[in-house]
Amino acid sequence: MAEVLRVEKLEAGYGKFHVLFGIDLVVKSGEIVVLLGPNGAGKSTLLNSIAGMADVYSGRVVLLGRDITGRPPHEVMKMGVAYVMQSPNNFGTANIFGELTVYENLIAASAGIPGKEVEGRIEEVFNIFPKLKELRNRKAKFLSGGERQMLAIGLGLMKKPKLLMLDEPTSGLAPKLVSDFFSAIRDIRDKLGISILLVEQNARKALEIGDRAYVLVTGRVKFSGNAKLLDEGKLAELFLGR
Numbered sequence: 230m231a232e233v234l235r236v237e238k239l240e241a242g243y244g245k246f247h248v249l250f251g252i253d254l255v256v257k258s259g260e261i262v263v264l265l266g267p268n269g270a271g272k273s274t275l276l277n278s279i280a281g282m283a284d285v286y287s288g289r290v291v292l293l294g295r296d297i298t299g300r301p302p303h304e305v306m307k308m309g310v311a312y313v314m315q316s317p318n319n320f321g322t323a324n325i326f327g328e329l330t331v332y333e334n335l336i337a338a339s340a341g342i343p344g345k346e347v348e349g350r351i352e353e354v355f356n357i358f359p360k361l362k363e364l365r366n367r368k369a370k371f372l373s374g375g376e377r378q379m380l381a382i383g384l385g386l387m388k389k390p391k392l393l394m395l396d397e398p399t400s401g402l403a404p405k406l407v408s409d410f411f412s413a414i415r416d417i418r419d420k421l422g423i424s425i426l427l428v429e430q431n432a433r434k435a436l437e438i439g440d441r442a443y444v445l446v447t448g449r450v451k452f453s454g455n456a457k458l459l460d461e462g463k464l465a466e467l468f469l470g471r
C-alpha cells in the first residue's frame with residue numbers, strides 16, 4: 230500500500246516549548262489512522278507540525294513522497310492536506326464565513342477548482358452530510374455546533390485532499406450525532422477514497438472505524454499498531470503510564 234504520509238523522528242513544539250520527541254508515524258493510502266492520548270500529550274501539535282503550524286526542530290514530514298517539512302500551511306494544503314482544527318466555533322480557523330450560507334461557503338472554498346467540477350464536488354459533500362443539503366440556504370452563523378463541524382469538514386473535502394486530518398471532530402456533540410459523524414468519516418474514506426488521520430477523545434468508537442492507531446503520551450509514541458489490538462485495559466495502562 231502506498232504511503233500518503235510519513236513522519237520521521239519528528240521533534241517539534243512552539244518556540245522553546247518542546248512538545249514532540251522523536252515521533253514516527255505513517256498513514257497509508259485508504260487508511261483511517263487514529264491518534265489517541267491524554268490531554269496535553271501533543272496530538273494537536275503533531276497535526277499542527279504536519280500542517281506547517283508548529284515549529285519543527287528536526288525530523289521529516291513526507292507527503293506522497295515529497296518532503297514538506299516546515300512548509301507553510303497554504304502550501305501544505307495545496308499539496309493535498311485538509312486540516313479541520315479543533316473547535317470550529319472559531320470561525321477563523323475553520324474558514325467558515327458566518328454571513329454566508331452553507332452553499333455560499335462551499336462555493337467560497339472552491340477557488341482554484343475548475344468551474345464545471347464545482348457542483349459535483351458540492352454534491353459529494355452533500356452525499357457525505359445530507360443535513361448540509363437541507364441547510365444549504367442557512368447562514369453559517371445560525372448553524373449548531375455539529376452542523377458547523379459538518380460544514381468545516383465539507384469545506385476541507387471541496388479540494389479533494391489526499392489526506393484529511395481531523396482534530397476531535399465529535400467533541401461536544403450529542404451521542405446520536407457522534408455515531409453519525411463516525412459513519413460519515415468512514416464514508417469519506419470508503420466513497421471518496423481519502424486517507425484520514427483522526428484525533429479523538431472517544432477512543433472506543435474511533436478504534437472501531439480505525440485501521441491502525443497510535444497512542445501519544447507526553448510527546449512520545451507509546452503504542453502503534455492494529456486498532457483492534459487496543460482494548461480498554463491496554464489503553465488505560467498506556468494513558469496512566471503503568
Ligand SMILES: Nc1ncnc2c1ncn2[C@@H]1O[C@H](COP(=O)(O)OP(=O)(O)OP(=O)(O)O)[C@@H](O)[C@H]1O
Pocket residue numbers: 243246248266267268269270271272273274275
Ligand atoms: N500555540 C501554542 N503555543 C505554545 N504551547 C502550546 C500551543 N498549543 C499547545 N501548546 C502546548 O503544547 C502541549 C501539547 O498540546 P496539544 O494541544 O498538542 O495536546 P493534545 O494532545 O492535542 O491535547 P488535548 O487532548 O487536550 O487537545 C500542551 O502543553 C499545550 O499547552
